[in-house]
Amino acid sequence: MLNIFYQNKTLDDTLIINVSSAQPTDVRTNGDFTTGYVGDKICFMNIKNISKKIDSTFIANGIWFPSENLLNHLKSITGYNWAPHFDNGFKVGKILKCDEVPGTHLHKCIVDIKDKQLDIVCGAPNARTGLIVVVATNGTMLPSGKQIITGQLLGNKSEGMLCSYRELGIEKESKGIIELPEDYRIGSYFTEAYANGKK
Numbered sequence: 001m002l003n004i005f006y007q008n009k010t011l012d013d014t015l016i017i018n019v020s021s022a023q024p025t026d027v028r029t030n031g032d033f034t035t036g037y038v039g040d041k042i043c044f045m046n047i048k049n050i051s052k053k054i055d056s057t058f059i060a061n062g063i064w065f066p067s068e069n070l071l072n073h074l075k076s077i078t079g080y081n082w083a084p085h086f087d088n089g090f091k092v093g094k095i096l097k098c099d100e101v102p103g104t105h106l107h108k109c110i111v112d113i114k115d116k117q118l119d120i121v122c123g124a125p126n127a128r129t130g131l132i133v134v135v136a137t138n139g140t141m142l143p144s145g146k147q148i149i150t151g152q153l154l155g156n157k158s159e160g161m162l163c164s165y166r167e168l169g170i171e172k173e174s175k176g177i178i179e180l181p182e183d184y185r186i187g188s189y190f191t192e193a194y195a196n197g198k199k
Helices: 068-078
Strands: 003-006 014-018 026-030 033-038 041-048 062-064 090-100 107-112 117-122 132-137 151-153 156-158 160-162
Touching: 041 068, 107 160, 117 132, 117 156, 117 160
Parallel strands: none
Antiparallel strands: 003 014, 003 062, 014 041, 026 033, 033 041, 090 107, 090 132, 107 117, 132 160, 151 156
16 A cells, blocks of 8 residues: 545645555654654554655646656655555456446456456446457545545446546546546556656
8 A cells, every 4th residue: 555645725735645544553753754653563654744755747636646756755755665656546457347337337247367357347338259448446535535445336346447547537527437548467567557758
């Protein structure tokens, strides 16, 4: 888990980095850095006055997605290696089976992400068997701030979401879920959303 969040108006130029949802047992402040620990393990770090410490191209309100470039910048600022916590939650998957949910526009899909197969309900018109897709897995945070959780939709279990370019903030509008080329490796992280100039 690695969630990085910035909101200048409400957080007063403070960057929040969470690597665990655990309740800290020890909180230490050193200048602009406040760090929470569980035992000897970091669970969060808040960095005040971040705009004075990091390249201005990174500064944007909302979620900051953990590209290699950003993690290297944060390591140089904090002295801590954040890379082992990296998991953006977006996996390349393949739809193994896609059945219509009777009386609805929905599809019940079985999606392979290499280490497991997920049941996912999808409303996109282009969902079909054999498609290589981007899967937001359970616990993943979308750019909008919405968190994906396992749930039920019309009595069907859904363990994630098949993503469109709009939902990943890559395009303003999308007519369906992303259709990836066959050369994408099933189970790998989908990082295109975070490889732009800002992140």
